[in-house]
Amino acid sequence: MDDLYRELIIERYKSPQFRGELDPHDISFEDDNPLCGDHIRVDLRLDENDTVTEAAFSGQGCAISQASADLLMESVVGKSLAEVKALTKDDLLDLLGIELGPVRLKCALLSLKVLKAGAYGLGEANDDLVE
Amino acid sequence: MDDLYRELIIERYKSPQFRGELDPHDISFEDDNPLCGDHIRVDLRLDENDTVTEAAFSGQGCAISQASADLLMESVVGKSLAEVKALTKDDLLDLLGIELGPVRLKCALLSLKVLKAGAYGLGEANDDLVE
Amino acid sequence: MNIQTTALDVAKIREDFPILAREVHPGVPLVYLDSTATSQRPRQVVEAMERLIYHSNANIHRGIHVLAEEATAAYEEARGKIAKFINAPSARQVIYTRNTTESINLVAQSWGRANLKAGDVVILTEMEHHSNLVPWQILAMEKNLRLEFIPVTEDGLLDLDAYRELLTLEPKLVAFTQMSNVLGTINPAKEIIVLAHAAGAVTLVDGAQSVPHLPVDVQALNADFLAFSAHKMLGPTGIGALYGRKELLEAMPPFMGGGDMIKRVELRSFQPNSIPHKFEAGTPAITEAIGFGAAVDYLNQIGMVAVESYEQEIVAYALERLAEIPGVRVFGPEAEQKGAVVSFLLDDLHAHDISQVLDMHGIAVRAGHHCAQPLHDKFGITSTARASFYIYSAFEEVDKLVAGIYKVKEMFA
Amino acid sequence: MNIQTTALDVAKIREDFPILAREVHPGVPLVYLDSTATSQRPRQVVEAMERLIYHSNANIHRGIHVLAEEATAAYEEARGKIAKFINAPSARQVIYTRNTTESINLVAQSWGRANLKAGDVVILTEMEHHSNLVPWQILAMEKNLRLEFIPVTEDGLLDLDAYRELLTLEPKLVAFTQMSNVLGTINPAKEIIVLAHAAGAVTLVDGAQSVPHLPVDVQALNADFLAFSAHKMLGPTGIGALYGRKELLEAMPPFMGGGDMIKRVELRSFQPNSIPHKFEAGTPAITEAIGFGAAVDYLNQIGMVAVESYEQEIVAYALERLAEIPGVRVFGPEAEQKGAVVSFLLDDLHAHDISQVLDMHGIAVRAGHHCAQPLHDKFGITSTARASFYIYSAFEEVDKLVAGIYKVKEMFA
């Protein structure tokens, strides 16, 4: 249980490394967590081969959502857009390294959902993206 | 329990004495039992003092509803319209002399409801009439 | 009784249903032949609900304390079970409602109001339950729709030739029951749906009677909507389900507004949540959903194929035995085309009186129009007595029914 | 804890709630402070439901066998209890719904659709739950209504001067919560209704929080509609109620179509049944209605005056203790104007994190916007942590909450 706030998460929450907005950007998407009203925006810059060169997130949320967004942004830099699209829920949970109940899972997955909706160029984010 | 079909009820059901329609009539009203689709019509003739001189019922229904309609018609002949309006659920149950569950109560009370709605000259029969 | 069934161990099943041991009058045991109205509930369902209440009771979705997480997980797990039971492609296509009636109203008011316009044709059948008539009548009045009805033949079947004829009207919707709650008729749902789709219509299957009694596979049927109730399939009251094709559900406007069905709310506007939540406004019937899931577990453990074949046996036996009684008139088709529902009349007696006298002998059958007045009108009657069977119904109970009917005859002789 | 309450014997009450003895983590007992989301259920409620299921389970209204008569009587008896609990003039003015949300949607879609037209003004408040916002937004979009909002002041009260101003718009409806589920504010319902009626408006009271926690008398209030949920007042999920003024209910068109809500059905038309049945389509939540009645019995036996005064005491104590903690910001008015709901934030932490860490210590509070996003927007926040209390909440649990909050501070120090 206490694992939920393991050191890495508290650290990333308090001192995120990928927080901010990218302007200009190649991809930008934002969405809400309907359960709590939290909001996340993700911005990406790509090179000519569609490889992510820069990533940033903004918005507000709890420690889990902020830390997971930060870790996710870190992980996508250097990935191709195809690889970003292929990211799964389990990939993100591996980054976090914790077990989550159904509600906190939504917190953790919001950034992934936003990232993938942006990568796919969807009009709307969809829970299918992270299932 | 077996009391439900005491002799009087079976007898009145098989050989009703007030079954029929009155044409012309001074008061006529009809309504359905929404629980079973049964239908009862009541016709009354009044004299110049608003006393019931003739009463008849028609329609279809179970033994309880038919017997109670027949006994009710019998009881109203000679009553004033004011007395008819004042009839209660308990008056009818006294005529029947049986105990009824909530559903069979509706069967028994349909004729009273129709009678009273007619006596009051209402547009629509109302459960309040027999409560 | 001298016919032995092989499909189910009814005696063992009966032990799971404490109510079946009840006496309804002193010394008179219950013979429950009213499962079409509502089934009884096994201990397993009641205990699953009690476990939630005494161990994990909390409101769902938003809470992040342990109880709320457990309750949320249980609620969604039950949805998954129900989805699997009807072979829905995804649990997100299963919406919790109060009952079949609400499921159909949801489709009428959300899909129907958004997709139907004046002059559009909706095809129903003459054997529909009021729940699959009145919602369309309400919408028809509002929108000026045209309702047409597949006729019912004398022997209680749908007239499919007449249906083919009606399809030339290019209906927008064909909504029909997969099993009649009066005649027991099992309609050829797959064929009806193939024809409807070929004519460009969306289909809604009223599964209130079929889902409890037959294996139902929404993908095999290719149904667009399927409505059913937990209380008719061993589950609790207060919960039912609507299955819908994903594209349809996603395009539909919300039904009711409130908590949980939204993604974001401002004072004068809102964004709806994704399915299924879009259609589940307010605190849902959480405990009842868990009970629904437990009921599905119970049925799965028996197996719906076994359920269906046992009911085939018992209804055949019931029809055979009733045919012996002079003055009994049974409505509906032969055993092969019929679920375990037998509606009948006796001599010139009223169904209420039949039912009441049977009740004196502990036998619970239903009497009335069974929420299918137009069907009764069609047969020129106002009501019928209806005996219906389920997995816990014993052949001996058929014998008791027969003996009871003779008692009715005696009483009014 | 050194304050002794006289209003309730909480220790004795707690014995009726088995869940309160639960450990949420090994060795960590449950401290349930989330009753505003849903209350816990006493044994008496569960047992009343179980009794119905194991003894009298049947579908209601139409059956004339013993089980159906017993179930029907129990269902209607429960309605009578609920009517009496809110002092409704007649049980027929109490309609069973799924929850507060459905009650409000029923009014919006039945009364609202029939009585409101383009340009009509509906007054709500800024502290409404989504359940009393979204149904009106949906109707406003459909009908082109104008929604106006009574503002909430900094200290969490309704601005009644602004309300008087809004009434000059001649609203057709004023719909407001009697108690805020976030701020705890108890609104002056009687005064709001007197003013609304003077302006010619119909009134709807969202009683989701008030009916469970205060004596509510619809005749004294002169409310036109009152909506509430069983699950927030010790009863089961899946059932709620709508009270309505008789003339209004009788004039309203049906909400959903189906079984039981009709008097007569033909293929293309129907006549609606009388109230309350007109609004209860399909098999209702029968067992849950019995549970609702049992919950009312339980509350009556304690007495709503005692409930209210105990909650006054515990919320005053909670506010006092929370005020000691540096960095805690409580939203809403002083104890005197407030029910037993305390929403707060701590330092610059997110409510989720507060709630999650409290949960590690067994303390269940809710975190989020509590289905009141516009209210949170107004205060410039997205979410709060909310501790709420009921008759089984002990003063010691307030102390545990305070200790827990210190643990949260530590974790994120």
Ligand SMILES: Cc1ncc(COP(=O)(O)O)c(C=O)c1O
């Ligand atoms: C003030 C208020 N209104 C409405 C509701 C909605 O209640 P339910 O979810 O039971 O429909 C709630 C409960 O969450 C509430 O607190």
Ligand SMILES: Cc1ncc(COP(=O)(O)O)c(C=O)c1O
């Ligand atoms: C065929 C059919 N459709 C619909 C219904 C309505 O079900 P519910 O009352 O659970 O909504 C029933 C049950 O009475 C039924 O038998």
